[in-house]
Amino acid sequence: MNDDTPAITEEMAELQARVNHLRQEHADLDASIEALGQAAIPDQLMIARLKRKKLALKDEIVKLEDRILPDIIA
Numbered sequence: 001m002n003d004d005t006p007a008i009t010e011e012m013a014e015l016q017a018r019v020n021h022l023r024q025e026h027a028d029l030d031a032s033i034e035a036l037g038q039a040a041i042p043d044q045l046m047i048a049r050l051k052r053k054k055l056a057l058k059d060e061i062v063k064l065e066d067r068i069l070p071d072i073i074a
Contacts, residue, residue, distance in 0.1 A: 012068055019064045022057050029054040 033050050036042055
C-alpha cells in the first residue's frame with residue numbers, strides 16, 4: 001500500500017459534501033445578487049446583506065477545504 005495517498009475517511013467525505021453544499025449556496029447567492037442588481041430600483045440593503053452572507057460562506061468554504069487538504073510545508 002502506498003503511504004503517499006491519504007485514506008478518504010468518513011469525516012473527510014462529510015466535509016467534502018458540506019463544501020459542495022456551501023459552494024452551491026454561494027452560487028445561488030451570486031445569482032440572487034445579480035438578479036437584484038438588474039432590478040429597476042435595486043434594493044441596496046438586501047444586496048449588501050446577501051454579499052455579507054456570501055462572504056461568510058466563502059470563509060467557511062476555505063476553512064473546510066483547509067481541513068480536508070492542510071497546507072503542509074515540507
